Amino acid sequence: MAAMPYPVGTVANSEGHLEIAGCDVVDLAERFGTPSYVFSVPEMRNRARAYVDAFSSRTDEFEVLYASKALPVTAAYRLFAEEGLSVDVASGGELTMALAAGYDPSLIYMHGNNKTDAELKLADEAGVGHLILDSFDEIDRCERVLSRRQDVMIRVTPGIEPSTHTYVQTGQLDSKFGFGLEDGSAERAIRRVLASPALNLVGLHFHIGSQIFETEPFRLAVQSLAELQGDWCRMLDVGGGLGISYETEDEPPKIESYVDMKIEAVREFFGREVKILIEPGRSLVGNAGVTIYTVGTIKEIPGIRTYLSVDGGMSENLRPMLYNAKYEAAIANRAGRPAETVTTIAGSHCESGDILVRDVALADPQVGDILITPATGAYGHAMANNYNGMPRPPVIFCEDGEAKVVVRRETWDDLLARDA
Numbered sequence: 001m002a003a004m005p006y007p008v009g010t011v012a013n014s015e016g017h018l019e020i021a022g023c024d025v026v027d028l029a030e031r032f033g034t035p036s037y038v039f040s041v042p043e044m045r046n047r048a049r050a051y052v053d054a055f056s057s058r059t060d061e062f063e064v065l066y067a068s069k070a071l072p073v074t075a076a077y078r079l080f081a082e083e084g085l086s087v088d089v090a091s092g093g094e095l096t097m098a099l100a101a102g103y104d105p106s107l108i109y110m111h112g113n114n115k116t117d118a119e120l121k122l123a124d125e126a127g128v129g130h131l132i133l134d135s136f137d138e139i140d141r142c143e144r145v146l147s148r149r150q151d152v153m154i155r156v157t158p159g160i161e162p163s164t165h166t167y168v169q170t171g172q173l174d175s176k177f178g179f180g181l182e183d184g185s186a187e188r189a190i191r192r193v194l195a196s197p198a199l200n201l202v203g204l205h206f207h208i209g210s211q212i213f214e215t216e217p218f219r220l221a222v223q224s225l226a227e228l229q230g231d232w233c234r235m236l237d238v239g240g241g242l243g244i245s246y247e248t249e250d251e252p253p254k255i256e257s258y259v260d261m262k263i264e265a266v267r268e269f270f271g272r273e274v275k276i277l278i279e280p281g282r283s284l285v286g287n288a289g290v291t292i293y294t295v296g297t298i299k300e301i302p303g304i305r306t307y308l309s310v311d312g313g314m315s316e317n318l319r320p321m322l323y324n325a326k327y328e329a330a331i332a333n334r335a336g337r338p339a340e341t342v343t344t345i346a347g348s349h350c351e352s353g354d355i356l357v358r359d360v361a362l363a364d365p366q367v368g369d370i371l372i373t374p375a376t377g378a379y380g381h382a383m384a385n386n387y388n389g390m391p392r393p394p395v396i397f398c399e400d401g402e403a404k405v406v407v408r409r410e411t412w413d414d415l416l417a418r419d420a
């Protein structure tokens, strides 16, 4: 069934404004300015609970990890820690934020295909629970840098290519990530780590890609890793990757059926004793977040196209330019009115490719309107940049009609702060 890209409970209020988690989006724009990232806290909590409930109704042997690259914000780490999730960090920076949020280090899993000495030392000093090893050089580096015997897992590229954008496919042999199954390097890595006094091998990991709607590739990946298992294999981390609805017609699998399929596959190919780890990012935060903008100019080119420019673009939502990602949009202050004016939404950057949404029907758009793009909660803030000297937007968490700024807006002065 098609799924709405907005947080559950988004409504048009009596003033004809969109309301998210009880907060009037037009009020938010007045109070906090635009562009801003706005999140529904209940949506994030409900999705975390959907994962935990789906597992706990079937098994005790599981751990849900928040793949924090999707929204690396201290308040989000705190929220998912409160929901009982462990956390996946992919850099020293993400590790720093997880620790600042109060994460129990034993619940932290550290990824990265090129962890530096400094990052490994930080993990070592913090007492990070598990490192996910990605290369032979990293194994050497761990042996040189780590001060204590470290629990580790091995990341394997199982040779599965799901249908998603090639930039977010990560499970194929021809990948910078992990140890290949087909070329025998995964098997060699296992032998190498088992022989290392510095490292304690406890499991295997794979992540075949992101924004995936099919469930079969995940099953095939579990099946292909099964040939590697041994007595040492107490955990299998099946990665993230569950897709979300960016447009109303999208039909991603439900969290429950996706988890069911993973449990089935692990039981079938690894048995009951193996603990299942899962690392959702996008499916926890993507549909919980929207971005709000102010419409600044409308340029009609007769017979060709109408461009509507907003006060953001590729600096706060890079995904359309990076992956040709598609979004919906609406005029938040004219909610519920017929959307009949087809426009192309452009950003404010000095690039013709700075287009957020192509050919979208809006309700009589005017300069000064508040435009909203749903499903921008994952990898929007995370990939934000300062192109054209654009200060990055704030992150606002909404719950029961209360809005809280959890990351403030960058200022023009902030852009000078690192000048030496």
Ligand SMILES: Cc1ncc(COP(=O)(O)O)c(C=O)c1O
Pocket (backbone or CB within 6 Å): 067, 069, 070, 088, 111, 170, 207, 209, 210, 211, 239, 240, 241, 242, 279, 280, 281, 282, 283, 378
């Ligand atoms: C190793 C790993 N785990 C988990 C994720 C999260 O994926 P998603 O946001 O698609 O759930 C990623 C995303 O790139 C990843 O690289």
